[in-house]
Amino acid sequence: MRERIECDVAIVGGGIVGGSAALFLRQAGLSVTLLERDWCGAKASGVNFGGVRRQGRPLEQLPLSQRAHAIWGRLPELLGTDAEYIRSGHLKLARSEPDLESLIAYRERSQGFGLGLEIIVGEEFRRRWPALGDRAIGGSLCPEDGHANPRLISPAFARAAAALGAVVREQTPVDRVEKDGDRFVLLSGDALEVRARFLLNTAGAWSWRLAEAFGEPVPLESLHPNMAVTEPLPRFLDVNIGVEGGGVYGRQVPRGNMVVGGGRGFALDADRARPQRDAVLTLMRDAAELFPQLRHAHVIRCWTGVEGYTPDRNPIIGPSRTTPGLFHAFGFSGAGFQIGPGVGQTLAELVTSGETPMPLEAFRIDRFSPTA
Numbered sequence: 001m002r003e004r005i006e007c008d009v010a011i012v013g014g015g016i017v018g019g020s021a022a023l024f025l026r027q028a029g030l031s032v033t034l035l036e037r038d039w040c041g042a043k044a045s046g047v048n049f050g051g052v053r054r055q056g057r058p059l060e061q062l063p064l065s066q067r068a069h070a071i072w073g074r075l076p077e078l079l080g081t082d083a084e085y086i087r088s089g090h091l092k093l094a095r096s097e098p099d100l101e102s103l104i105a106y107r108e109r110s111q112g113f114g115l116g117l118e119i120i121v122g123e124e125f126r127r128r129w130p131a132l133g134d135r136a137i138g139g140s141l142c143p144e145d146g147h148a149n150p151r152l153i154s155p156a157f158a159r160a161a162a163a164l165g166a167v168v169r170e171q172t173p174v175d176r177v178e179k180d181g182d183r184f185v186l187l188s189g190d191a192l193e194v195r196a197r198f199l200l201n202t203a204g205a206w207s208w209r210l211a212e213a214f215g216e217p218v219p220l221e222s223l224h225p226n227m228a229v230t231e232p233l234p235r236f237l238d239v240n241i242g243v244e245g246g247g248v249y250g251r252q253v254p255r256g257n258m259v260v261g262g263g264r265g266f267a268l269d270a271d272r273a274r275p276q277r278d279a280v281l282t283l284m285r286d287a288a289e290l291f292p293q294l295r296h297a298h299v300i301r302c303w304t305g306v307e308g309y310t311p312d313r314n315p316i317i318g319p320s321r322t323t324p325g326l327f328h329a330f331g332f333s334g335a336g337f338q339i340g341p342g343v344g345q346t347l348a349e350l351v352t353s354g355e356t357p358m359p360l361e362a363f364r365i366d367r368f369s370p371t372a
Protein backbone atom coordinates (compact mmCIF):
# COMPACT_ATOMS: atom_id res chain seq x y z
CA MET A 1 0.00 0.00 0.00
CA ARG A 2 1.24 3.49 -0.85
CA GLU A 3 2.33 5.56 2.16
CA ARG A 4 1.00 9.15 2.17
CA ILE A 5 2.62 12.15 3.86
CA GLU A 6 1.06 15.63 4.11
CA CYS A 7 3.39 18.51 4.95
CA ASP A 8 4.01 22.21 4.42
CA VAL A 9 7.23 21.83 2.41
CA ALA A 10 8.62 19.00 0.29
CA ILE A 11 12.32 19.11 -0.62
CA VAL A 12 13.83 17.12 -3.48
CA GLY A 13 17.55 16.52 -2.84
CA GLY A 14 19.46 16.12 0.43
CA GLY A 15 22.72 17.90 -0.36
CA ILE A 16 23.99 20.83 1.68
CA VAL A 17 21.35 23.13 0.16
CA GLY A 18 18.33 20.88 0.71
CA GLY A 19 19.59 19.72 4.12
CA SER A 20 20.18 23.24 5.42
CA ALA A 21 16.83 24.45 4.02
CA ALA A 22 15.13 21.60 5.92
CA LEU A 23 16.87 22.63 9.12
CA PHE A 24 15.93 26.32 8.85
CA LEU A 25 12.35 25.48 7.88
CA ARG A 26 11.99 23.24 10.93
CA GLN A 27 13.43 26.01 13.09
CA ALA A 28 10.64 28.21 11.69
CA GLY A 29 8.09 25.58 12.72
CA LEU A 30 6.98 24.27 9.30
CA SER A 31 6.49 20.57 8.62
CA VAL A 32 9.10 19.32 6.16
CA THR A 33 9.67 16.17 4.12
CA LEU A 34 13.11 15.78 2.53
CA LEU A 35 13.42 13.13 -0.18
CA GLU A 36 16.88 11.94 -1.20
CA ARG A 37 17.46 9.39 -3.95
CA ASP A 38 20.84 8.30 -2.55
CA TRP A 39 22.17 9.14 0.94
CA CYS A 40 22.07 12.72 2.20
CA GLY A 41 25.36 14.39 1.28
CA ALA A 42 26.44 11.52 -0.98
CA LYS A 43 26.70 13.61 -4.14
CA ALA A 44 28.58 16.90 -4.77
CA SER A 45 28.05 18.14 -1.21
CA GLY A 46 29.87 15.18 0.32
CA VAL A 47 32.71 14.67 -2.16
CA ASN A 48 33.88 18.19 -2.84
CA PHE A 49 37.28 19.74 -2.14
CA GLY A 50 36.09 21.22 1.15
CA GLY A 51 36.97 24.82 0.36
CA VAL A 52 34.92 27.25 2.46
CA ARG A 53 35.81 30.31 0.46
CA ARG A 54 34.19 33.67 -0.17
CA GLN A 55 37.22 35.23 -1.86
CA GLY A 56 37.05 35.24 -5.65
CA ARG A 57 33.28 34.87 -5.92
CA PRO A 58 31.33 37.09 -8.29
CA LEU A 59 30.20 40.17 -6.34
CA GLU A 60 26.53 39.29 -6.75
CA GLN A 61 27.13 36.15 -4.64
CA LEU A 62 28.82 37.95 -1.76
CA PRO A 63 25.73 38.91 0.30
CA LEU A 64 24.64 35.24 0.34
CA SER A 65 28.21 34.15 0.91
CA GLN A 66 28.46 36.47 3.93
CA ARG A 67 25.20 35.09 5.27
CA ALA A 68 26.63 31.57 4.90
CA HIS A 69 29.85 32.68 6.62
CA ALA A 70 27.84 33.60 9.72
CA ILE A 71 26.16 30.17 9.70
CA TRP A 72 29.51 28.38 9.32
CA GLY A 73 30.58 30.19 12.51
CA ARG A 74 27.66 28.57 14.41
CA LEU A 75 28.10 24.94 13.32
CA PRO A 76 28.54 23.31 16.74
CA GLU A 77 25.43 25.07 18.04
CA LEU A 78 23.40 24.21 14.91
CA LEU A 79 24.65 20.71 14.13
CA GLY A 80 26.48 19.46 17.19
CA THR A 81 29.72 19.14 15.19
CA ASP A 82 32.31 21.53 13.74
CA ALA A 83 32.84 19.06 10.84
CA GLU A 84 36.58 19.86 10.91
CA TYR A 85 35.78 23.41 9.86
CA ILE A 86 38.81 25.66 10.29
CA ARG A 87 39.00 29.39 9.61
CA SER A 88 42.52 28.93 8.31
CA GLY A 89 42.42 31.80 5.82
CA HIS A 90 42.21 31.46 2.04
CA LEU A 91 45.29 32.61 0.16
CA LYS A 92 44.87 33.22 -3.54
CA LEU A 93 48.25 33.13 -5.25
CA ALA A 94 49.50 35.36 -8.07
CA ARG A 95 52.00 33.77 -10.45
CA SER A 96 52.58 36.96 -12.48
CA GLU A 97 52.24 40.74 -12.21
CA PRO A 98 48.93 40.75 -14.19
CA ASP A 99 47.57 38.12 -11.77
CA LEU A 100 48.57 40.31 -8.84
CA GLU A 101 46.88 43.33 -10.44
CA SER A 102 43.77 41.25 -10.89
CA LEU A 103 43.79 40.30 -7.18
CA ILE A 104 44.23 43.95 -6.23
CA ALA A 105 41.33 44.93 -8.50
CA TYR A 106 39.11 42.29 -6.88
CA ARG A 107 40.02 43.60 -3.44
CA GLU A 108 38.92 47.10 -4.57
CA ARG A 109 35.69 45.87 -6.13
CA SER A 110 34.73 43.73 -3.14
CA GLN A 111 35.38 46.41 -0.54
CA GLY A 112 32.25 46.96 1.50
CA PHE A 113 31.39 43.23 1.62
CA GLY A 114 33.54 42.63 4.70
CA LEU A 115 36.01 40.11 3.30
CA GLY A 116 39.01 41.90 4.85
CA LEU A 117 41.33 40.99 1.96
CA GLU A 118 45.07 41.62 2.45
CA ILE A 119 47.52 41.72 -0.46
CA ILE A 120 50.85 40.26 0.63
CA VAL A 121 53.98 40.29 -1.56
CA GLY A 122 57.77 40.14 -1.50
CA GLU A 123 59.66 39.50 1.72
CA GLU A 124 56.51 39.50 3.85
CA PHE A 125 55.00 36.82 1.59
CA ARG A 126 58.11 34.57 1.80
CA ARG A 127 58.35 35.10 5.57
CA ARG A 128 54.74 34.07 6.18
CA TRP A 129 54.67 31.06 3.82
CA PRO A 130 58.26 29.88 3.47
CA ALA A 131 57.09 26.42 2.38
CA LEU A 132 55.45 27.69 -0.82
CA GLY A 133 57.62 27.28 -3.90
CA ASP A 134 58.90 30.12 -6.09
CA ARG A 135 56.04 29.97 -8.62
CA ALA A 136 54.00 32.53 -6.65
CA ILE A 137 55.07 36.16 -6.37
CA GLY A 138 52.43 37.08 -3.80
CA GLY A 139 48.82 36.59 -2.92
CA SER A 140 45.58 37.87 -1.51
CA LEU A 141 44.62 36.56 1.92
CA CYS A 142 41.02 36.34 3.15
CA PRO A 143 41.81 35.68 6.81
CA GLU A 144 38.43 34.22 7.85
CA ASP A 145 37.87 31.90 4.90
CA GLY A 146 38.89 28.29 5.45
CA HIS A 147 38.04 24.66 4.86
CA ALA A 148 36.01 21.77 6.26
CA ASN A 149 35.37 18.07 5.80
CA PRO A 150 32.48 17.76 3.32
CA ARG A 151 31.82 14.11 4.22
CA LEU A 152 30.98 15.13 7.76
CA ILE A 153 29.12 18.35 7.28
CA SER A 154 26.71 17.68 4.45
CA PRO A 155 24.88 14.74 6.05
CA ALA A 156 24.96 16.60 9.38
CA PHE A 157 22.53 19.27 8.11
CA ALA A 158 19.95 16.64 7.16
CA ARG A 159 20.51 14.82 10.47
CA ALA A 160 20.00 18.05 12.44
CA ALA A 161 16.79 18.74 10.50
CA ALA A 162 15.57 15.22 11.30
CA ALA A 163 16.40 15.72 14.98
CA LEU A 164 14.09 18.77 14.90
CA GLY A 165 11.29 16.70 13.39
CA ALA A 166 11.80 16.85 9.61
CA VAL A 167 10.87 13.63 7.82
CA VAL A 168 14.05 12.62 5.97
CA ARG A 169 13.71 9.73 3.52
CA GLU A 170 16.89 8.42 1.92
CA GLN A 171 17.05 5.90 -0.93
CA THR A 172 13.82 7.53 -2.07
CA PRO A 173 13.94 8.88 -5.62
CA VAL A 174 11.25 11.34 -6.65
CA ASP A 175 10.05 10.00 -9.99
CA ARG A 176 7.14 12.33 -10.66
CA VAL A 177 5.85 15.68 -9.43
CA GLU A 178 2.45 17.11 -10.30
CA LYS A 179 0.37 19.97 -9.10
CA ASP A 180 -3.11 19.22 -7.77
CA GLY A 181 -4.81 22.55 -7.03
CA ASP A 182 -2.60 24.33 -4.51
CA ARG A 183 -0.70 21.12 -3.56
CA PHE A 184 2.38 19.55 -5.05
CA VAL A 185 2.14 15.76 -5.31
CA LEU A 186 5.47 13.90 -5.31
CA LEU A 187 5.60 10.23 -6.15
CA SER A 188 8.39 7.79 -5.38
CA GLY A 189 7.48 4.68 -7.33
CA ASP A 190 4.41 2.99 -5.87
CA ALA A 191 5.74 3.28 -2.33
CA LEU A 192 5.27 6.91 -1.32
CA GLU A 193 3.15 9.96 -2.09
CA VAL A 194 4.02 13.31 -0.52
CA ARG A 195 1.62 16.27 -0.71
CA ALA A 196 2.92 19.73 0.13
CA ARG A 197 2.05 23.40 -0.26
CA PHE A 198 5.63 24.31 -1.16
CA LEU A 199 8.29 22.49 -3.17
CA LEU A 200 12.05 23.11 -3.09
CA ASN A 201 14.06 21.94 -6.07
CA THR A 202 17.52 21.31 -4.59
CA ALA A 203 18.39 18.26 -6.67
CA GLY A 204 21.90 19.43 -7.64
CA ALA A 205 23.08 18.51 -11.14
CA TRP A 206 19.72 16.78 -11.73
CA SER A 207 17.56 19.79 -10.84
CA TRP A 208 16.99 20.70 -14.47
CA ARG A 209 14.60 17.74 -14.72
CA LEU A 210 12.20 19.16 -12.15
CA ALA A 211 12.56 22.67 -13.55
CA GLU A 212 11.76 21.39 -17.03
CA ALA A 213 8.71 19.51 -15.74
CA PHE A 214 7.33 22.91 -14.69
CA GLY A 215 8.10 24.55 -18.04
CA GLU A 216 11.43 26.12 -17.05
CA PRO A 217 14.21 24.59 -19.15
CA VAL A 218 17.74 25.52 -18.03
CA PRO A 219 20.99 24.84 -19.90
CA LEU A 220 22.65 22.98 -17.01
CA GLU A 221 25.83 21.06 -17.78
CA SER A 222 27.29 18.33 -15.56
CA LEU A 223 31.03 18.66 -14.93
CA HIS A 224 33.40 16.68 -12.73
CA PRO A 225 36.28 18.42 -10.89
CA ASN A 226 39.31 16.15 -10.23
CA MET A 227 40.40 15.66 -6.62
CA ALA A 228 43.37 13.83 -5.06
CA VAL A 229 44.68 13.35 -1.52
CA THR A 230 48.18 12.39 -0.42
CA GLU A 231 49.45 10.33 2.47
CA PRO A 232 49.97 12.36 5.68
CA LEU A 233 52.99 14.69 5.36
CA PRO A 234 54.79 16.87 7.90
CA ARG A 235 52.72 20.04 8.33
CA PHE A 236 53.84 22.79 5.96
CA LEU A 237 50.65 24.66 5.06
CA ASP A 238 48.18 26.44 7.32
CA VAL A 239 45.97 28.15 4.71
CA ASN A 240 43.53 27.03 2.03
CA ILE A 241 45.26 27.82 -1.29
CA GLY A 242 43.76 28.93 -4.58
CA VAL A 243 45.40 30.38 -7.67
CA GLU A 244 44.36 33.47 -9.61
CA GLY A 245 43.15 32.32 -13.02
CA GLY A 246 42.33 28.84 -11.68
CA GLY A 247 44.27 25.63 -12.15
CA VAL A 248 45.30 24.08 -8.87
CA TYR A 249 44.01 24.43 -5.33
CA GLY A 250 45.15 22.74 -2.13
CA ARG A 251 44.69 22.44 1.60
CA GLN A 252 46.50 20.44 4.26
CA VAL A 253 44.37 18.89 6.98
CA PRO A 254 45.62 18.74 10.58
CA ARG A 255 46.40 14.99 10.14
CA GLY A 256 48.90 16.05 7.44
CA ASN A 257 47.16 14.79 4.29
CA MET A 258 47.22 17.27 1.44
CA VAL A 259 43.97 17.55 -0.54
CA VAL A 260 44.44 19.01 -4.03
CA GLY A 261 42.07 19.76 -6.88
CA GLY A 262 42.34 20.71 -10.55
CA GLY A 263 41.35 19.50 -14.01
CA ARG A 264 38.30 17.42 -14.79
CA GLY A 265 37.12 13.84 -14.59
CA PHE A 266 34.64 12.19 -16.95
CA ALA A 267 31.07 10.95 -16.79
CA LEU A 268 30.35 7.23 -16.56
CA ASP A 269 26.65 7.98 -16.94
CA ALA A 270 24.26 10.74 -15.84
CA ASP A 271 24.76 9.90 -12.16
CA ARG A 272 28.40 8.87 -11.80
CA ALA A 273 31.84 10.14 -12.77
CA ARG A 274 35.47 9.01 -12.51
CA PRO A 275 38.72 10.97 -12.25
CA GLN A 276 40.73 11.20 -15.47
CA ARG A 277 44.14 9.48 -15.22
CA ASP A 278 46.03 12.09 -17.27
CA ALA A 279 44.31 14.96 -15.51
CA VAL A 280 45.34 13.58 -12.11
CA LEU A 281 48.97 13.29 -13.26
CA THR A 282 48.87 16.88 -14.56
CA LEU A 283 47.23 18.01 -11.33
CA MET A 284 49.98 16.42 -9.19
CA ARG A 285 52.73 17.88 -11.41
CA ASP A 286 51.20 21.38 -11.20
CA ALA A 287 50.59 21.01 -7.47
CA ALA A 288 54.21 20.00 -6.87
CA GLU A 289 55.32 23.21 -8.61
CA LEU A 290 53.37 25.26 -6.08
CA PHE A 291 54.08 22.97 -3.11
CA PRO A 292 57.55 21.39 -3.45
CA GLN A 293 56.74 19.14 -0.47
CA LEU A 294 54.49 17.12 -2.79
CA ARG A 295 57.33 16.07 -5.13
CA HIS A 296 57.71 12.61 -3.60
CA ALA A 297 54.34 12.31 -1.91
CA HIS A 298 52.11 9.29 -2.53
CA VAL A 299 48.59 9.90 -3.70
CA ILE A 300 46.36 7.58 -1.70
CA ARG A 301 43.03 8.35 -3.37
CA CYS A 302 41.60 10.35 -6.22
CA TRP A 303 37.96 11.01 -6.97
CA THR A 304 35.48 13.37 -8.58
CA GLY A 305 31.77 14.19 -8.33
CA VAL A 306 28.81 15.37 -10.37
CA GLU A 307 28.07 19.08 -10.26
CA GLY A 308 25.70 21.30 -12.29
CA TYR A 309 27.23 24.28 -14.11
CA THR A 310 25.30 27.18 -15.65
CA PRO A 311 26.58 29.13 -18.68
CA ASP A 312 27.38 32.22 -16.55
CA ARG A 313 28.64 30.16 -13.57
CA ASN A 314 26.14 31.80 -11.23
CA PRO A 315 23.51 29.61 -9.56
CA ILE A 316 19.76 29.63 -10.04
CA ILE A 317 18.11 30.65 -6.77
CA GLY A 318 14.58 31.87 -6.21
CA PRO A 319 10.94 31.45 -7.10
CA SER A 320 9.73 29.61 -10.16
CA ARG A 321 8.37 31.95 -12.84
CA THR A 322 5.65 29.50 -13.82
CA THR A 323 4.46 27.84 -10.62
CA PRO A 324 3.56 29.52 -7.32
CA GLY A 325 5.00 27.67 -4.33
CA LEU A 326 7.97 26.22 -6.22
CA PHE A 327 11.51 27.47 -5.43
CA HIS A 328 14.73 26.47 -7.17
CA ALA A 329 18.32 26.44 -5.90
CA PHE A 330 20.89 24.71 -8.08
CA GLY A 331 23.66 25.21 -10.65
CA PHE A 332 26.32 26.24 -8.14
CA SER A 333 29.01 25.66 -10.77
CA GLY A 334 31.69 24.20 -8.51
CA ALA A 335 31.25 26.63 -5.63
CA GLY A 336 28.10 25.73 -3.69
CA PHE A 337 29.63 24.22 -0.56
CA GLN A 338 30.46 27.47 1.22
CA ILE A 339 27.37 29.35 0.13
CA GLY A 340 24.99 26.37 0.55
CA PRO A 341 23.80 27.02 4.12
CA GLY A 342 23.13 30.68 3.26
CA VAL A 343 21.01 29.52 0.35
CA GLY A 344 19.14 27.08 2.61
CA GLN A 345 18.32 29.88 5.03
CA THR A 346 17.19 32.12 2.16
CA LEU A 347 14.88 29.42 0.77
CA ALA A 348 13.36 29.02 4.23
CA GLU A 349 12.70 32.78 4.32
CA LEU A 350 11.10 32.74 0.87
CA VAL A 351 8.76 29.97 1.97
CA THR A 352 7.83 31.41 5.35
CA SER A 353 7.46 35.09 4.44
CA GLY A 354 7.55 35.25 0.64
CA GLU A 355 10.54 37.59 0.73
CA THR A 356 14.23 37.81 1.61
CA PRO A 357 16.71 40.65 2.10
CA MET A 358 19.16 38.73 -0.15
CA PRO A 359 19.51 40.16 -3.68
CA LEU A 360 18.54 37.29 -6.01
CA GLU A 361 18.00 39.12 -9.31
CA ALA A 362 21.26 37.77 -10.82
CA PHE A 363 20.07 34.23 -10.07
CA ARG A 364 16.67 34.33 -11.81
CA ILE A 365 15.80 31.05 -13.51
CA ASP A 366 14.58 32.72 -16.70
CA ARG A 367 17.79 34.64 -17.42
CA PHE A 368 18.86 32.11 -20.07
CA SER A 369 15.57 32.07 -21.94
CA PRO A 370 15.65 33.86 -25.32
CA THR A 371 13.17 36.50 -24.17
CA ALA A 372 14.95 37.32 -20.86
Ligand SMILES: Cc1cc2nc3c(=O)[nH]c(=O)nc-3n(C[C@H](O)[C@H](O)[C@H](O)COP(=O)(O)OP(=O)(O)OC[C@H]3O[C@@H](n4cnc5c(N)ncnc54)[C@H](O)[C@@H]3O)c2cc1C
Pocket (backbone or CB within 6 Å): 012, 013, 014, 015, 016, 017, 018, 035, 036, 037, 038, 039, 040, 041, 042, 043, 044, 045, 046, 047, 048, 049, 050, 051, 052, 053, 172, 173, 174, 175, 202, 203, 204, 205, 206, 207, 224, 225, 226, 227, 303, 304, 305, 306, 307, 329, 330, 331, 332, 333, 334, 335, 336, 337, 338, 339, 340
Ligand atom coordinates in the same frame (compact mmCIF):
# COMPACT_ATOMS: atom_id res chain seq x y z
C1 LIG B 1 34.63 17.44 -6.81
C2 LIG B 1 33.97 18.73 -6.42
C3 LIG B 1 34.70 19.70 -5.74
C4 LIG B 1 34.06 20.87 -5.29
N1 LIG B 1 34.75 21.76 -4.48
C5 LIG B 1 34.07 22.78 -3.89
C6 LIG B 1 34.72 23.62 -2.95
O1 LIG B 1 35.86 23.42 -2.59
N2 LIG B 1 34.02 24.67 -2.43
C7 LIG B 1 32.73 24.93 -2.79
O2 LIG B 1 32.16 25.93 -2.29
N3 LIG B 1 32.07 24.11 -3.65
C8 LIG B 1 32.71 23.05 -4.20
N4 LIG B 1 32.07 22.22 -5.07
C9 LIG B 1 30.67 22.48 -5.39
C10 LIG B 1 29.73 22.00 -4.29
O3 LIG B 1 30.07 20.70 -3.86
C11 LIG B 1 28.29 22.01 -4.82
O4 LIG B 1 28.02 23.26 -5.43
C12 LIG B 1 27.28 21.80 -3.72
O5 LIG B 1 27.63 20.68 -2.95
C13 LIG B 1 25.90 21.63 -4.32
O6 LIG B 1 25.03 21.23 -3.29
P1 LIG B 1 23.57 20.81 -3.64
O7 LIG B 1 22.90 20.50 -2.35
O8 LIG B 1 22.97 21.83 -4.53
O9 LIG B 1 23.73 19.50 -4.57
P2 LIG B 1 24.12 17.97 -4.26
O10 LIG B 1 25.10 17.85 -3.16
O11 LIG B 1 24.47 17.35 -5.57
O12 LIG B 1 22.77 17.38 -3.73
C14 LIG B 1 21.66 17.17 -4.58
C15 LIG B 1 21.01 15.86 -4.14
O13 LIG B 1 19.79 15.69 -4.87
C16 LIG B 1 19.60 14.29 -5.01
N5 LIG B 1 18.61 14.06 -6.08
C17 LIG B 1 18.75 14.36 -7.40
N6 LIG B 1 17.62 14.01 -8.06
C18 LIG B 1 16.76 13.49 -7.14
C19 LIG B 1 15.45 12.94 -7.22
N7 LIG B 1 14.78 12.87 -8.38
N8 LIG B 1 14.90 12.46 -6.08
C20 LIG B 1 15.55 12.54 -4.89
N9 LIG B 1 16.80 13.04 -4.77
C21 LIG B 1 17.39 13.52 -5.88
C22 LIG B 1 20.99 13.75 -5.32
O14 LIG B 1 21.11 12.38 -5.04
C23 LIG B 1 21.86 14.64 -4.42
O15 LIG B 1 22.19 14.00 -3.20
C24 LIG B 1 32.69 21.07 -5.59
C25 LIG B 1 31.98 20.11 -6.32
C26 LIG B 1 32.60 18.95 -6.72
C27 LIG B 1 31.81 17.91 -7.47
